Every structure is written in structure tokens, then in C-alpha cells.
Amino acid sequence: MTGRIRNRDLARKVVDAEEAASLIRNGDNVGMSGFTGAGYPKEVPGALAKRVAKAGVEGTPMKLGLWTGASTAPELDGVLAEVDGIDLRMPYQSDPVTRDKINRGSLDYTDIHLSHVAQRVWQGFFGKLDVAVVEVSGITEEGLLIPSTSVGNNKTWLDQADRVILEVNSWQSTSLEGMHDIYYGTALPPGRRPIPIIGPGDRIGSAYLHCPPEKVVAVVETDSPDRNTHFTPPNSDSRRIAGHLLDFLELEVRAGRLPKNLLPLQSGVGNIANAVLAGLQDGPFDELTAYTEVIQESMLELIDSGRMRSASATAVSLSPAAMDRFNARMAEYRDRIVLRPQEISNHPEVIRRLGCLAMNGIIEADIYGNINSTHLMGSRIQNGIGGSGDFARNSYLSMFMTPSLAKNGAISTIVPMVSHVDHTEHDVDVVVTEQGLADLRGLAPRRRAELIIERCAHPDYRPALRDYFERAQRSSFGAQTPHLLSEALSWHENYVRTGSMRG
Secondary structure (H helix, E strand, O other), X not given: OOOOEOOHHHHOOEOOHHHXXXXXXXXXXXXXXXXXXXXXXXXXXXXXXXXXXXXXXXXXXXXXXXEOOOOOOHHHHHHHHHOOOXXXXXXXXXOHHHHHHHHHOOOEEOOOOHHHHHHHHHOOOOOOOOEEEEEEEEEOOOOOEEEOOEOEOHHHHHHHOOEEEEEEEOXXXXXXXXXXXXXXXXXXXXXXXXXXXXXXXXXXXEOOEOOOHHHEEEEEEEXXXXXXXXXXXXXXXXXXXXXXXXXXXXXHHHOOOOOOOOOOEEEOOOXXXXXXXXXXXXXXOOOEEEEOOEEOHHHHHHHHHOOEEEEEEOEEOOOHHHHHHHHHOHHHHOOOEEEOEHHHHOOHHHHHHHOOEEEEXXXXXXXXXXXXXXXXXXXXXXXXXXXXXXXXXXXXXXXXXXXXXXXXXXEEOEEOOOOOOOEOHHHOOEEEEOOEEEEOOOOOHHHHHHHHHHHOOOOOOHHHHHHHHHHHHHHOOOOOOOOOOOOOOHHHHHHHHHXXXXX
16 A cells, blocks of 8 residues: 555555556546646546557547546646547537647537536436546545545546546645535435535535445556646736726625625636736625635635635636645645535535625627627637536626727627627626626616626727617617627628728
């Protein structure tokens, strides 16, 4: 037995990555751990990619279904996509090689809400899960699995897979033990019961993942870091977006619609979201909480400063420096941070009960408040919807943010009609750019359009949007949501044809 593998039976199953990868067969559906570059297997995917490449050279192509929690890393998504080893990818990706293959049509991808993955796998919508490849930080004497820096769908993969390969990563802190809350009380209809969470920090399950030892076919020892993300410092646009949102939240508190410590925060991943969280550091709010998907750098700083008392997520996504701090102070964070399966971190019932404040980035919004989070020019996938839909539909406040311009001004992110719809106007309360904030609650579509154009659009594009809206009111098929069907997507057509949305 090694220090991280304390169970004798599982210690006997230690093999190298190549031998473990040989246990995965052509046509298998493989569920791998990983969520935003945290907790993904570090060695088996690379060994598997070499095997796929060799099979291709020998004239016996090998393809797999690849299922994860969310995005992973080049060492997983990238290497398998590069050798054309993926048949179907789900539910979320951000790897440039994978994205290119999807947009070329050589790799199938299904983009689904993160809260839906577990139940759809349990119901067999994607076929049988053959293999689970899951990173853990250790194995106890009893054979219980200590999760690493992400949980994602690991519980479901271990439950559903016929064969399990474990990667035990000694780079992960031993102090992770006890930070996780793995709930085993979910069921399919009609046997469902309420999820008993009434506060973001509530613990309702086990600190460990369970897996029958007879299902484990291989254990691989690794010592490799997560793909930690470098966040760029907030630029002027990000700071202005953050300022508008923080001013809005202060007004909501003064109006009595929010408590002084707000409600549990949910924040998408990225530089703008990180800037908003950073802005809370100097704001008037104390005793903050978070019920979200990912612990980001600014959220960790809020915990360090005492501004945030607890945070619940399914993964951590930090810069290398913040990850060092996280590992060094893990014993302190263990009482303040809970890492859960994503079917719980993104559970609609819990989000609605807690009254989360959802803040997510977008690609574009239209003048009526419909949101495109995923596709460029209507056809080219960027990443995926992730968990934004889980929170947008169910949060107390659903807020979407973006700079008003992209591609050095060639693109307006406020358009007459979005080229792809991920969140309809019915799920959008607030749109905010560096130009300003539009509170859409209680407004009819035409009033929404007036507000978004005047508050959120960039001055370079505002006259064209006003012109479109005024002509649409005179000439559209109906007055409720006026559109000129022959022009609604002409801005996108201009960009595809000329490289700019400008008329």
C-alpha cells in the first residue's frame, strides 16, 4: 500500500496508465471526472489517446463517447479530439481543438443543462456507461474514495459504470478529506424526495464517494497539478460592469427587496464575473454566502477577508498562486467551503428555495432581452450553456453581463435579434454592459427594448438600433414584439460577409 491508497485490495490493483487505458474498448461510453480544469484524470486520457492514434494507423479506428462534468483540460479533451477519438462529447467543453472539430462537423456534441446530466444518464438517454475514469485524492482503509478538487458527475459515473479506473493524485491536498458533501438521496420519478438544503452551507450527505471495490479494474497513481487558470486583472469595462451591478444591488437592499447580506451568489466563470466578485470586497455587504458551480479567485478572497462566510460549489477554479494558498490553508477552508455533485450544486429546487442571485456572462443579447450564451453568428459553438440555464430560470434575480462591443468594435453585443437563443426573455431580469444596466422586471417587450437600447448598447450602434426599433414598430407583423423579419439577423449577415456589423 502507498500513503494515498490505504485499502489493501485496491492497492493490489495499481497499474500504469497504459495498462489502465488498455481496458477501455472501441465504442465504449466513458465518464471522466473534471470540472473547469479541476479534478480531471491526468494520465489515462493521454495513454488512451496514444492507443487511439495507433489504432488509426493500423486501420482499426477507435472512437469513444466522452462524458464529463464540464470543461476539462488539453490533457483530456484536447488529446482525444486531436486523434479523432471522440464520437460524442457532452455536456460542456472549452478546449480549442475540441471546439474546432465540433464546428467542422467531425465530432458530435450535445450541449445540455448541467443539472440534467445525471438524471439523463440514469434514465439511459445516452446509452450504457461502460467505464468511469475518476480522479480522487485518496482511498481510505474501508475503500471509500476521497474526492479531489471537483465532484461534478463523479457520483453518477461510479454508480453507473460497469468498470471503474481510479487515478489517485498525490498532488491534491490530503486536507481535502472532509470538504465534500456527496448526497446519495436522489431518485428518479416517481420516487423523488425534496433535497433537504435550506442554507448554502448545509451538509446532507457523506464526505466520500462510494464504489464497490469489485467494479474497480485499475488504480493509477499520479502526481500532477490541475489546469489552474490565470485570470487577467479587471479592465475598465469589467470594472464599470461590476460598478453598475453593485449599485443595483445596493438599491435593491434599500428598497427592501434584498437583505443586507444579499442572497446566495451564483457567478459564472470568467474575468467579468471575477471582477464583479472582486468589487464586493470594497462594497457595503457583509456575511455573504454563495451557492454556485465554481469557487473562483475573487470568491476565495472574499472568504479570506471575512466578507463571505460560506460557499457551496462543485469545483474550484483558481490561479496557480490562489491554488497554492488554497492548499496551504485547506484546514481553514474546509469549514467554509462545501463541494457537492453538480446535480445538487445546480439543482433547480434548491436554487429556487435559496433565492440565488445569478450573474452570468453572455455572447449577445437582443433588444427584448433574449440571450445567446453559446453560439457565434448562430452556428459556431463557443463553449456551452453550462449551468447558466439552471440558475437563470430558478434564481431570485437573473442577471446577464457583457461588454457592449466585441472584436474591437466590429461586433455589437446588443443586437436586434439574437442569432441563437439559450435564455428567453422570460428568464432574464437584468442586462448590464459597461454602458449601463437595464432592469427588465415588469416591463412589456417594447419598454424592454427602449431601456436596453438606451442603457446597454454602445453609442456607436445605438442610432442603428433606435432606427431598427422605430421602423419595426411601424411595419412589423404585430405590435407586441416588433421585428422586421427581413432585417432582424442582417447585422450578423454583415459580419459574416464583411467582418463587421457596421451597416
